Amino acid sequence: MVILTKAFASLQKLSKLGNEPLSFSLTASLFYPRYLHSILNAEWSVDLRHVLMIYETLKSCSCQTGLEIGAYYGTTTCAFVEAAERRPDFSVFVCDVVITDAVRNLVNQSPAVDQITIIECESARALQKLLDLRISIDIAFLDGSHVFYQNAIEAAFLQCLGARTLLLHDTRTQSSDQYGRNYLFDGPKKLLERFRSSPMWFVVEDSDMRCHEQTHRGLALVTRDREVWERTVAIFSELGSLPIADVRKAAGAPG
Numbered sequence: 001m002v003i004l005t006k007a008f009a010s011l012q013k014l015s016k017l018g019n020e021p022l023s024f025s026l027t028a029s030l031f032y033p034r035y036l037h038s039i040l041n042a043e044w045s046v047d048l049r050h051v052l053m054i055y056e057t058l059k060s061c062s063c064q065t066g067l068e069i070g071a072y073y074g075t076t077t078c079a080f081v082e083a084a085e086r087r088p089d090f091s092v093f094v095c096d097v098v099i100t101d102a103v104r105n106l107v108n109q110s111p112a113v114d115q116i117t118i119i120e121c122e123s124a125r126a127l128q129k130l131l132d133l134r135i136s137i138d139i140a141f142l143d144g145s146h147v148f149y150q151n152a153i154e155a156a157f158l159q160c161l162g163a164r165t166l167l168l169h170d171t172r173t174q175s176s177d178q179y180g181r182n183y184l185f186d187g188p189k190k191l192l193e194r195f196r197s198s199p200m201w202f203v204v205e206d207s208d209m210r211c212h213e214q215t216h217r218g219l220a221l222v223t224r225d226r227e228v229w230e231r232t233v234a235i236f237s238e239l240g241s242l243p244i245a246d247v248r249k250a251a252g253a254p255g
C-alpha cells in the first residue's frame, strides 16, 4: 500500500511537472549568435534542439560541477557556458584532445570565465587529473571518443568522481543509415544499454527523426536521481514537441 501511494504521488508529481511551462524564453540573447559561431561542421556537432535540452537540464538541476568531454568547435560548450552564466554556483570543466580557438574564445569572452576550466588532453587523463585533485563531478556530457572501451573507461572514472547524472550523445548513430553500422561509433549506444539494464539508473532519451535536424542521432540522460529524471523528462518532452521555428525562437534567433 505504501509503495502504491508513493508510486501514485510520483506519478502526480510527474504529470504536474509535465504541465508546468518551462522557461525556454528566458534563454539569453547571446545564445544563438554563439551557437551559429560554433556550428562549423554540422555533421559532427550537436544540433540546436539537443543543445537546448542540455542547457535546460544544466540550468535546472542542482549540480555544482559539470564536465563536457568533446567540445570540438563549441556547440555544446555553448550550453555549459550559458548555464555557468546563469548559475554562479556552477563550475564547468571543458575537455578535448584539441581545444579549438572557437572554444577558447567562447570561454574567454564569457562573463563566467572564472567558473570554467579548460582541460586540453585525452579524456582518461583529464578524469585522472580531476580524481588526483579530489574534484567531484556531478554531471557530465560525453561526446568525445565514440569507441565503447573508451566510453566505458570514462563512465568508470565518472563513477569514482561521484557523477550521478550523465548525458550521452549519438546513442543511435551506430544504427543510423547515415553513418552505417560502424563499430567505431557504437560506444554511446552500448553504454546506454548498460545503464538501461541497471535498476539504479533512470533513463530518458530523445531520438526522434525530424526534418532537417539530426536529432535521430540520439541524446540520452541517465541519472540516479529521480527528481533530475522527472525534470528532464519534462524538458525533453516540451522541447521535443516544439516546431523548429519555436526552438530557434527559444534560442534567441532573430525572427
Ligand SMILES: C[S@@+](CC[C@H](N)C(=O)[O-])C[C@H]1O[C@@H](n2cnc3c(N)ncnc32)[C@H](O)[C@@H]1O
Pocket (backbone or CB within 6 Å): 044, 045, 046, 069, 070, 071, 072, 073, 074, 075, 076, 077, 095, 096, 097, 098, 121, 122, 123, 124, 143, 144, 145, 146, 150
Ligand atoms: C563529435 S565531436 C564533439 C562535438 C561537440 N560536442 C559539438 O556539439 O560541437 C568529438 C570531439 O571529441 C574529441 N575527442 C575525441 N576523442 C577524445 C578523447 N578520448 N578525449 C577527449 N576528447 C576527444 C575530438 O577532438 C572532437 O573535438
